[in-house]
Amino acid sequence: MKYHFNDIEKKWQKYWAENQTFKADNNSDKPKYYVLDMFPYPSGAGLHVGHPLGYIASDIYARYKRHKGFNVLHPMGYDSFGLPAEQYAIQTGQHPAITTKENISTYRRQLDQIGFSFDWSREVRTSDPDYYKWTQWIFIQLFESWYNFDTDKSEDISTLITKFESSGNSNVNAACDDDLPNFTADEWNSFSSVKQQEILLGYRLTYLAETEVNWCPALGTVLANDEIVNGVSERGGHPVVRKKMTQWSMRISAFAERLLEGLDRIDWPESLKESQRNWIGKSRGASVKFKIVDRADLIEVFTTRPDTIFGVSFMTLAPEHPLVEKITTPEQKAEVDAYIEATAKRSERDRMADVKTISGVFTGAFAEHPFTANAIPIWIGDYVLASYGTGAVMAVPCGDQRDYDFAKHFNLPIPNIFEGVDISEHAHEEKGETVIANSDFLSGMPYKEAFARVVEALEHNGHGKGKINYRLRDAVFSRQRYWGEPFPVYYVNGMPQMIALEHLPITLPEVEKYLPTETGEPPLGNADVWAWDTVNHKVVSNNLIDNKTIYPLELNTMPGWAGSSWYFNRYMDAGNSAEFAGKEALDYWKDVDLYIGGSEHATGHLLYSRFWQKFLFDKGLVPVDEYAKKLINQGMILGTSAFVKKDLNANKLYSKDVVGNEEAYPIHADVSFVNASDELDIDAFKNWRPEFVDAEFICEEDGTFKVAREVEKMSKSKYNVVNPDEICHQYGADSLRLYEMFLGPLEQAKPWNTAGITGVHSFLKKLWRLYFEEETLKVDDSEPSKESLKTLHKTIKKVEEDIENFSFNTSVSTFMIAVNELTAQKCTSKQILQPLLVLVSPYAPHIAEELWYQLGHNESISTAPFPKFNENFLVESVKNYPISFNGKMRFTLELPLDLSKEEIEKAVIADDRTQAQLAGRTPKKVIVVPGKIVNIVG
Numbered sequence: 001m002k003y004h005f006n007d008i009e010k011k012w013q014k015y016w017a018e019n020q021t022f023k024a025d026n027n028s029d030k031p032k033y034y035v036l037d038m039f040p041y042p043s044g045a046g047l048h049v050g051h052p053l054g055y056i057a058s059d060i061y062a063r064y065k066r067h068k069g070f071n072v073l074h075p076m077g078y079d080s081f082g083l084p085a086e087q088y089a090i091q092t093g094q095h096p097a098i099t100t101k102e103n104i105s106t107y108r109r110q111l112d113q114i115g116f117s118f119d120w121s122r123e124v125r126t127s128d129p130d131y132y133k134w135t136q137w138i139f140i141q142l143f144e145s146w147y148n149f150d151t152d153k154s155e156d157i158s159t160l161i162t163k164f165e166s167s168g169n170s171n172v173n174a175a176c177d178d179d180l181p182n183f184t185a186d187e188w189n190s191f192s193s194v195k196q197q198e199i200l201l202g203y204r205l206t207y208l209a210e211t212e213v214n215w216c217p218a219l220g221t222v223l224a225n226d227e228i229v230n231g232v233s234e235r236g237g238h239p240v241v242r243k244k245m246t247q248w249s250m251r252i253s254a255f256a257e258r259l260l261e262g263l264d265r266i267d268w269p270e271s272l273k274e275s276q277r278n279w280i281g282k283s284r285g286a287s288v289k290f291k292i293v294d295r296a297d298l299i300e301v302f303t304t305r306p307d308t309i310f311g312v313s314f315m316t317l318a319p320e321h322p323l324v325e326k327i328t329t330p331e332q333k334a335e336v337d338a339y340i341e342a343t344a345k346r347s348e349r350d351r352m353a354d355v356k357t358i359s360g361v362f363t364g365a366f367a368e369h370p371f372t373a374n375a376i377p378i379w380i381g382d383y384v385l386a387s388y389g390t391g392a393v394m395a396v397p398c399g400d401q402r403d404y405d406f407a408k409h410f411n412l413p414i415p416n417i418f419e420g421v422d423i424s425e426h427a428h429e430e431k432g433e434t435v436i437a438n439s440d441f442l443s444g445m446p447y448k449e450a451f452a453r454v455v456e457a458l459e460h461n462g463h464g465k466g467k468i469n470y471r472l473r474d475a476v477f478s479r480q481r482y483w484g485e486p487f488p489v490y491y492v493n494g495m496p497q498m499i500a501l502e503h504l505p506i507t508l509p510e511v512e513k514y515l516p517t518e519t520g521e522p523p524l525g526n527a528d529v530w531a532w533d534t535v536n537h538k539v540v541s542n543n544l545i546d547n548k549t550i551y552p553l554e555l556n557t558m559p560g561w562a563g564s565s566w567y568f569n570r571y572m573d574a575g576n577s578a579e580f581a582g583k584e585a586l587d588y589w590k591d592v593d594l595y596i597g598g599s600e601h602a603t604g605h606l607l608y609s610r611f612w613q614k615f616l617f618d619k620g621l622v623p624v625d626e627y628a629k630k631l632i633n634q635g636m637i638l639g640t641s642a643f644v645k646k647d648l649n650a651n652k653l654y655s656k657d658v659v660g661n662e663e664a665y666p667i668h669a670d671v672s673f674v675n676a677s678d679e680l681d682i683d684a685f686k687n688w689r690p691e692f693v694d695a696e697f698i699c700e701e702d703g704t705f706k707v708a709r710e711v712e713k714m715s716k717s718k719y720n721v722v723n724p725d726e727i728c729h730q731y732g733a734d735s736l737r738l739y740e741m742f743l744g745p746l747e748q749a750k751p752w753n754t755a756g757i758t759g760v761h762s763f764l765k766k767l768w769r770l771y772f773e774e775e776t777l778k779v780d781d782s783e784p785s786k787e788s789l790k791t792l793h794k795t796i797k798k799v800e801e802d803i804e805n806f807s808f809n810t811s812v813s814t815f816m817i818a819v820n821e822l823t824a825q826k827c828t829s830k831q832i833l834q835p836l837l838v839l840v841s842p843y844a845p846h847i848a849e850e851l852w853y854q855l856g857h858n859e860s861i862s863t864a865p866f867p868k869f870n871e872n873f874l875v876e877s878v879k880n881y882p883i884s885f886n887g888k889m890r891f892t893l894e895l896p897l898d899l900s901k902e903e904i905e906k907a908v909i910a911d912d913r914t915q916a917q918l919a920g921r922t923p924k925k926v927i928v929v930p931g932k933i934v935n936i937v938g
Helices: 005-019 053-067 083-092 096-113 129-143 157-167 185-190 193-201 252-265 270-280 306-311 333-343 348-353 401-409 427-431 447-461 567-573 583-589 605-618 682-688 724-730 733-742 754-771 786-804 808-824 830-840 845-854 901-910 912-918
Strands: 032-037 071-073 145-148 153-156 206-216 221-223 241-250 282-292 298-303 314-317 361-368 375-380 392-395 464-470 489-492 495-498 531-533 538-540 550-552 594-597 631-633 637-646 652-654 665-669 696-698 708-713 878-885 888-896 925-929 933-937
Touching (some): 032 567, 053 733, 129 206, 129 605, 153 157, 153 605, 193 206, 282 306, 282 447, 306 447, 333 361, 392 401, 489 550, 567 583, 724 733, 733 808, 754 830, 786 808, 786 830, 888 912, 912 933
Parallel strands (some): 032 071
Antiparallel strands (some): 206 241, 314 392, 489 495, 637 652, 925 933
């Protein structure tokens, strides 16, 4: 029987699907283990060989845990809302739901052919109304909640209203907007309903506010920071500007300390945790209020070094700061307006990264120093960000490099009161206590004492207070897109109202076009049927809006991270139509034991999902406040790009090693036109690039045209994508799985080279030949040799250690060694070859299933227990001694390890080969080191 891998793989993929082999039970006596992958966005291009890397690793671990007796949940779904499908809809007019469904079909086929042990009965799609019904419901729970710092948890908004009704808000310690007025209980009770709703919006965990956003006019939508690259949209490369818009936001900042603290309790990569710590950005300092000369307004700044306040010589506001328009003098207005317009075209990331450009404009206004009452000029500069701190800084040019550069550039005063003293942030932590100099108020005072004295003085004179600050800003939650979750929100007198659970989901309406309206409204503004009937509880025609019983619905949609912030909980109980997940299922699975995904989501999905989990935990909806115990970031598989050299001055293309191509420049060639010997299919290349149909191809001496190779990121734009369909067809899914693991450590980036897969494919054929000789199964019930038992058990030990340590690449090497040894030993014993299949099964499940079946088993190999390691089989009972004569080894002799020196010497001397070497002579000395060597001197 030959190894027909294509037939074998189709057979077992069909078997697994029909028998639901990997379906997990929500009620099992086995211990649970939950393995999760970051679910993919189903793009039109389908998978390339880089995508399955993490999935293969998680699948190996899931299969291993089943062998170890665990009830394993290993689900898969699709993050199926998003901008790419919408852009395709704009270009073609085809509904995003259609393209998304087609793309999912491609992904499912590709995932199945690689042989993953997913429980497909739990599949989720974020664009499925049955799923996003519960995303909408969670949004409502956030809207109906506030954050109580006294209890350090989210609470129902009704408890806040009770406080307002009884004692106003003066003693409320809540996460809220900074500009909320104080009011008494009597005042609250006298407020109109609209006024009360406006105030409550300042406390809710999701709220409407005017926010600075990244606006992309070409795409007609707001973009998150991670959707912008080098100042343009990642999708399409369109310009992005900063713009103020009324947006839904999530009050993630309320959870900043808990998000920091939780990092100490989860086994995630330290680099990823550090990214989140930096993003949250906790720092201790003081809030200082500077009065604006001749105005009632105040400028609030946060500083980590309040002890430097006597070095302040000017202030800088972010161009977007709300006070800029109010305080700018008429003489400076034109210059300030022009600067603000120019700054709006730069993203926050660009502004943060640009440490060389110095730019700013004087507002014409002055602030008053809180201690000296000196007038301090107020400038605007784009190195200050509205989203960081208060959007204002007190500039200390003698202590901060950017402040110093700004002051030098604009010829502003630089007081030299800290000469020779390091006053940079955290200097005291790194270099010991910094002594403050040259100020009568603080002269000669150690840092900590100076810090405390300034804070005390600020609090005494009402100009500030000590404060812990976080860099983390509330997350904008609105997108001006069509293809996203609709908000379950309608508006009465401009105030948002939530739609009750029994009327969810609110599904996307049909629209004629997916672009914003001519008046600038989001795409849902094109819908004719998008109003809420509060009597009949349904979506009705816009023509019926009367603002009495029928009201306008929200036109924005939710961002991509909405559905991905809780999907791991839905997998636990995916079929539940009555709840987002049932308590019994949640209590059983609790959390994810192993999560594998990309590090690029460190401050996006992986932070937002932790925030949602903590909120759901506060509300008693989930049993734990951190959803993933362990996280592994898989590395990237890189593509090996192909290049041909193009003559600069003529339509000539040069082969790699042809003399004369030194001045030619490289252009990408599609790797599908290149064989394993780096030879280009010239005809295919010409068909692909018609401009080279008449080009002269300068070939090698043997007539071949060879490409140059370079390792780059695998990408369609670099034409170096390798389709897994082709690999599975030519070599089989088991070869693909083994090769991806064999390339190197899971967490590291590694280059793909299709030619290298032949090695693991040859290994699988050699493994097959251990069991079959032509058409005959040669496995028998013979007793295994000591050598075979040793090979098996050292393999068990190594493979188990490798899997537990996620060192999958070394396991593949171990399998190769084991098969080579067993082949050399001519092993046919079922006692060896049967457990070997269980070891191989997580890595190459199809061949393992087939050989397991051929050995007479009717159950899937996935139900077989993992072999137990027995160290006794690795204990050596004999030693192959090197026998030397005058220091030169002549032969070896196998002897029992328990012989005494005298017995070893006697056995060696008696050997015929020793006698031949001695030729009748009597040795002068015999040196014996038991367990090591024998040396005959003579």
